């Protein structure tokens with residue numbers, strides 16, 4: 001897809017829907033809102049923004065986020081003129097929205113994941129972009145759409161969160177150049193960083209402290225893992241996203257080669273997040289039909305959490 005295709009399809013469509021991905025993060029939400037604002041401000045059309053599941057509290061500062069709805073709010077047989085998936089690596093990452101996407105007259109796919117297969121009628125996949133927000137910034141600038149403060153807030157959130165606060169290897173000179181332009185649009189960079197990285201619910205901090213104190217170490221402390229059960233979640237009255245960040249903290253430990261967080265889904269199913277410093281954890285996740293990146297991957301093991309932990313540790317040992 002080229003930028004003109006984007007513009008022409010927006011002009012043609014009356015009824016537009018924008019999809020974010022499951023377990024929504026700052027990039028998918030920020031870029032969804034930026035798209036919504038650009039379409040609304042320039043074409044006087046109001047797209048439907050749809051999210052799969054709960055929006056983490058930290059992103060409630062985003063402008064217009066309260067306009068986003070869940071799939072159950074959309075009429076069963078509604079056919080949209082244009083569906084846009086943003087930051088959605090694979091179609092099934094839309095969750096329950098896939099049938100709505102498939103029914104749309106024109107399907108558009110804008111993403112930066114290397115593994116995106118280009119689904120849809122129009123695909124704009126830029127694997128070198130640090131975030132979906134970066135792709136949108138380039139497009140909006142090229143099409144000469146004015147970027148107001150709200151749009152800049154949303155795009156900055158995309159770039160800031162997907163680069164881990166400009167710390168990950170996907171941070172480039174271009175990421176900083178775009179960030180600088182967004183700061184010139186009037187955003188408050190310090191305030192957005194505080195919302196994204198420095199704000200946690202009390203129960204989240206307590207759940208995380210509990211998970212850290214229960215961490216177990218193997219192989220001369222090269223492997224560290226912790227288990228979070230449903231009863232832990234209940235005890236701390238935790239929301240799903242409260243486990244976010246624990247695995248990163250475990251990786252920070254000097255001796256860690258591979259860190260894992262195991263989360264009970266049901267009595268027979270366990271979700272695993274993996275992080276490493278050198279080991280290719282996508283291979284470890286792959287052994288359990290999961291996947292991801294070299295230093296960050298995940299999988300679901302169809303075993304009770306304790307057995308899943310034993311199997312996982314055995315698997316990790318093969319890669320040390």
Ligand SMILES: [Mn+2]
Pocket residue numbers: 027028087112130131132162
């Ligand atoms: Mn992204």
